Amino acid sequence: KVCVHCKCDRSEHDIGRNRSLSVYERVGIEPTAEMAALVGATGRSDAPGSVSHGYSWVPPGLNRKKVEEYMAQLPNHVVPRVNSSGEKYREKQLMLQLPRQDLSVAYCKHLANNVERKVYEEFVNARNEIALDIGFVCPNIPKQMECRKCNGILEKNEMAVMAPKLGENCGWHPACFICHTCEQLLIDLTYCVRDGLIYCERHYAELHKPRCNACDEVRMFGLRSAEREKGYTSEGITW
Helix, strand or coil: CECCCCCCEHHHCCCHHHHHCCHHHHHCCCCCHHHHHHHHHHCCCCCCCCHHHCECCCCCCCCHHHHHHHHHCCCHHHCCECCCHHHHHHHHHHHHHCCHHHHCHHHCCCCCCHHHHHHHHHHHHHHHHHCEEECEEECCCCCCEEECCCCCEECCCCCEEECHHHCCCCEECHHHCECCCCCCECHHHEEEEECCEEECHHHHHHHHCCECCCCCCECCCCCCHHHHHHCCCCCHHHC
16 A cells, blocks of 8 residues: 555555554553553653663563663664664554554444444454463563474573463564564564464454455455455455
């Protein structure tokens, strides 16, 4: 999709007023009390690990030293330093991995009737309950474990990314916490789980529903055969 004014790719534009949203606000789920406290503390400008340390996003709950340790383990081009290509990468991935039309009915243009709206809302509610979650960085894991991606060893007291939906025995190296489909770093540690694998929300949704190539919405009742061959819906052609 391109900007209707300047014709450049949508991903080249800043997120704008949505930049200040927490990931929980963005995806529409409630954090646990423990995570809410961490997110709140990290958001204060005087807090350890706050974004004032030169990053547009940092993992909640880490002091400055641990933030730097986390960032040092990521590929340089994805590190979200303020005013860097890594910050642009994060903004682009927020739009790609967390498409707003997957998260709220308010952004869906092609739900034809109340039945489709109901099916959409049921899909969102089920996804949010059983699959969608936010990971966290454990600065010092309490025991040795195996990285779920590379099968390398995470030593006791080493830093690891944890995914609560998969339990306390599942950890990843920071750079290994990636979508099983697109293999991009899971942005802001946001993931969906299916069959023990982790996905970005976009590709998790596409495991369940076809996506229109034109309007980028998932189709609640699939595509008709002619539409499936072209990869877009008849409604989507007008976009």
